[in-house]
Amino acid sequence: MQETAADTPTAFARIDWGQPWLAPLAERGARWQEAALADYVTYLHSLNVDARRAALSTGRGKPLSFIAQDDLPPGASYEGHIAATGCVPTRHNLHDFFNASMWFQYPRIKAALNALQAGQIDALGIGPTRGGLRDALTLFDENAVIFASCDAGVSEVLRDFDWQTLFVTGRDGWGERCEARIFGHALLEKLVVPYKACTGHAWIVEVPSAYFSSDDAQRRAMLDERIAEMLLGDPPTSRDFAPLPVLGVPGWWPANESMAFYDDASVFRPGRRGR
Structure with missing residues (x-):
């Protein structure tokens, strides 16, 4: 072979x-x-x-x-x-x-x-470009971070690029109101050698508060079922994702214990709020 x-x-x-x-x-x-x-x-x-x-x-x-x-x-x-x-x-x-x-x-x-x-390949064949739906599916497969939240306000903070609220003033909410799980295999490959600017595409999933008292297997099973239903029921577009600098997740990188870590605007960009 x-x-x-x-x-x-x-x-x-x-x-x-x-x-x-x-x-x-x-x-x-x-x-x-x-x-x-x-x-x-x-x-x-x-x-x-x-x-x-x-x-x-x-x-x-x-x-x-x-x-x-x-x-x-x-x-x-x-x-x-x-x-x-x-x-x-x-x-x-x-x-x-x-x-x-x-x-x-x-x-x-x-x-x-x-x-x-x-299904898209059956319908359209293989062309020089994938098309919008296949691009979004590939983005999910390669670079998605599942962002599970029981608080719609926290999800909105992520969508608004409000990094100070998400990572600094709202830091204690991680593990109780929200968490991140990396799905994209290309993103996991990059993180074998981590670097500060490494950014995933967050797919936001609303979960009940009981989710955060469940064990890891139960959480994964819930996310697996819910997200599969979301994808099949309403196929994604590239606009459905929110950027998430993954080494900013509390507990994931020693340097982010210093709040000055989040002052780097080249990584934690102002995005929509700045515009």
């Missing part, structure tokens, strides 16, 4: 499961990391053992499995192939490592994204 677009072992070794945004992935991810450091065949085998145990499926009900990138037939579209066969072409790199992780963390969301992408 030829290996396509592989990362060096050093790239996989850099994954730090102690980072708070990776904590929900750590148990399965550490096993996959060990397999990826061994070789490509061992890595794919590990993914498929877990996929069979979890009985995952695509939006069209196909049992999910992971195949080598080179096994994608010539001329076949990535999303269309997944929808038709259940087989996810997977390279031996960090980008696809985190993509596979999201199929396990949020299987309904991933299935909904795939179903919508495949």
